[in-house]
Amino acid sequence: MPQAAGGRGRAIPSLRPSQSRFMADSYCVHRIIEDPEWCLIAVPPLTELCLQHIVQNFTNNPVLDRLPPEDQRKVLARLPTGLPLTVTANLISDEDYWKRCCTDRWQVCDISNHGGSWKRMFFERHLENILKCFVPNTTDPDQVLELIPLCRGYVRKLEVDQFLPPVKEDQKEERDDLSDSGSDLEFGEVCIHHYDLRALVPALPLLEELHLTYGVKECGMNFEWNLFKFTYQDCCNLAAAVKMCHNLKIFKLTRSNVDDDKTRLLVRNLLDHPSLVELDLSHNLIGDKGARAVSKLINCSKLEILHLCNNQISNEGAQALAQALAKNCTLTSLNLRLNHVEDEGGEAVGHALLTNTTLKSLHLGGNRLAEPTALVFSQVLTQNSTLTCINFSCNPIGPDGGKQLLEGLRCNQILTEFDLRLAEVDEESEYLISQMLWANRDAARLQPLLQQPAEPL
């Protein structure tokens, strides 16, 4: 016996692999003990199985809050991104999950545009996409309404750069027929209102930013003026919706063919808005009347930033704005680029800036301003102590005007940016101006540095 045992003992090491194979073959892997390659890792723990099950059945039975934090993390890491939002929206707050959702859905994800929150980004962009693809009278409005309870706690910003008009087959055919004859007017009579934001916007209590463009993107050769028509009814709806939205801080309505009447309507509804800070109506068709309405708004709200670039404001509108500006004490930035302000308006604005003490940034580029405006502004530069940034680019100011401005700038130590490109100013004064600006910038840079050490003392 001992001999036999010894013999076996010697034999075992050499035999093992073959033996195990043999065993596996003969006993159909019954003996785990004798399988040297087997180890415990191959057996998933019960918790793991449970988590797996939870992940698989998450749609029907979303169990998350009751799990311990570690398991929650595991589950969240494994959840598929395609889960219905009704399940996930209010249950999952984990950023990693929403990051996965976002990156799966969109190639470019700039989280800084959405307050650094992936979840917020997901919902905002989701809602934006739905709105962009919404075709009135064909798309089910519930599609949006159903989403409201899911996203109302997360959406702070809406950036919709496309609103589709309603489409009807017969109209389309008609249009095709009549497109050549250009009877657009007939079309205009048919109502082509866009999506009514009144149903959505007031239901989003956290909404702070609203960027809208009533138009169609990438229409290509199907271009029609109708596609870009912003109707009065649309404007009414929008104005009502914005009025209801009390937390709105930034409102941008660009490239939407907003004319004077619509501007007035909007302004009427935005008067005394509790929180609106920034208004952007650039690239529209606002004329003097609209400018007058906006000037009224300036003094009846908390507006700090106003963009009216690329409109049709002429000297009258500019004068109205200047009048408002003279009394105002909230507006810090005004943009009137690419308008027809001309010297009369420019002078009015300059006179207003003699009394105004809040405006910091002013853009009057492309307004056909000439020497008289420069004369007024040289005075403004000597007196005003808040303006830090002026843009006079693309104005035929001329060399004399440049000299005037240079004179005015000699007494100024606040202005840090003064754009005089393509303003027909001679190079010498431009150079001197830039030198002075550099000095001012250094001073401005040193000021906080000087103030900082003073503060702790």
Add this chain to the structure above:
Amino acid sequence: MSRGAGEESAGPRWRMPGLDHETQPGSDPAEPGPEERIAARRRRIAARLDAQRRQALGEIEEPKEEAEEEGEERSSHKQVEESRQKLAKLLFEGTRMVTDIQVAADLRETQRRAEQAQLKLQRVEKLENEARSSADKFEEITSKWALAKKMTVPQELWQLLNQQQQLCTQLLEEKNKLIGELQQELKNKDEQYVQTIKKQSDDIHLLLERMEEQIRMMLKTYRHNVHQKAFELERRELLDNNRKKWEEAIQALNTKELEYLHARVKKVEEFEKQLNQLRVQYEEEYNSMKIHLETDVQNLERQLQHMKAVYLVNQEKLEYNLQVLKKQDEENTIIRSQQKRKLNRLHSLLSNLRTKLVKQEKQFREENQSLAADCERITGQCKEVQRRMRHFAASDAEKFMKVWLMNEEEAKGLMRKALDADRIIHTQQLGLPWEEPHYWFLNNIGPFGHYKAKRMATKLAAEVLTESTSGAQEKKEEKEEVGSGEGQKENTAKAGDTATPLQNISRKTAKRILELVSDESGFLIERKLLGPLCALGKHERTLLRLDSIFSALEIDSEDDLYQLVDFFLKYKAKEGDLSQSQGSPGGEDIADLGEDRTDGESSAQSDELKSSQRPLDSLLSVCIHADDVLKILKAFVQDFHKLREEDSSAKEVLQVRDSSKDGEYWEALAHVIPEPTLKLWDALAVALEEYYNILTRRANLLAEAAVLQQQNSELSLMLEQFITSGVNSMLLSPPVHQMDLNLPCPEEPR
């Protein structure tokens, strides 16, 4: 600065799409002039170069500032400042370069708008002119139509119509021309639009290019600035410094290590030497020790031999002993077994005895218990018997009294009868005068030997107070002596005891004591009494007071009063002694006094008293202070009850009476009639007997006579009846006649 610049750069970038859009729809006919563009481009290139130069110098700012902090005041400061400025400028130029495109586009747009407006004006003018001219022509044509109507000659008409046609065609041609022009314009516009779109895309491309370039440049410059020479130098210096320090430190370390090594080697050598020394030393020691031990071993071996011999001897001895012991052991076992047996027997005996003892103890205990119970019972019985005896004694005495009284009454009645008889005999029979005899016992009622009813304490007090003559006292004493006679020893002793104090105490002192008591213990008097008391005289007041005080103190009898007075005196005496000897009076003494009094025998007490009272009498009148009265009274009350109990038990035994005189008394009562009178009575009795006999004879005779008379009367009656009855008449001879004669006879004796 850099941030501001960043915003600036960002601004335009955001604006770009807007610009794109805005330029998209409209056509862009007016491009900026080529010179302008060239100038702009030159400027850009210059700026770029400039920027590159500046980039080389400035604008690390933030990373630099960090370096600044580290590198204190060095050349890096300057470097930082320079590069910051350079970078700022670079940034500014870069953004400017990027925004240049926008600005140029803006300018183009404004120019385009201006041109557009002009063209529009021109077009409108042109159209108006055209319209006017065409209207003129139209009018001309229409006017000619009127002329044509007037025409009658066909050739003329034809000519006119031809002219008209020509005019019309002219007009139409003009219009068509205009349309063609406009369409041409439109085409041009379209082309321009396409061109502007192309331009825009070019611009956008350019913009992107520039932006990318700028980004690249900025990155490069930033990177470059980070590795500035100054920094390099500084770094190198720092590195050198550090390396020097490091090397120095390493050198120091090495030298130190060398030192340590040397020291260690030295130490090792020393230790080796020491080890060697020690080894030699220990070897020597070891050798000497070895020799010593070997000698020892030899000695020990020798001893061992010796011991072996001894051992053998001992072994033999021991073997012998062993055998002896074995035998002894055997014997012992035998004895032990015997002893064991004995012991067992004794054990059993002992156990028996124990059980017996236990039994007996139990028995005795039971007996004891039963005996104790018996004893208790017997004592109870004894007491009961005593009580009964007392009761019987009392009832006996009462009965005796009653019997006595009854007998005495009877006797006295008899006596009185006898005396009356005597008196009657004397007076009536003998006719002699009779005198009432006077005897001592005649007036006696009740048995002798009664104690005189004890006078009430108050009475005694009153007596004392009134200072009546000692007669009363003496009388009392006499009575006592009479009452007590030859009573038991105790009785006399007691009497003596009670008597002695008052005898011994002078009246004065007694009076004084009582007065003191009455004065001081007014609180014992009931309040109701106080009012009436005031009305009375001094003497009576004290009396009444005393009365109430005594009732409060439960002093009823004479003896109690004596005791009280006596107590006072004794107390005083003790106090006096104590004050003389120790000077510590107090309740204890009084208590002692009381105890003495109760414990001590009466005779001894009296002796003591007598001995002590002599000198006290004089003192007493002076010494008893008013303040002490209360104390004394308190002590007295404490003792009093004890005393009384003793007394009562003593008194009960005293009630055995003396019957010696009774016989005499009764004898005397019996012999109330003296002998001579008796003799006289005997004689008289004989005489009277005779007289009586005679009288009786006479009486008998009289009775006979009466009977005879009665018989007579009866017979007469019967006769009467016979006479009166009808029979009589019928009878030839009525008996009535005969009876008439007898009739008056019975009536006569009556």
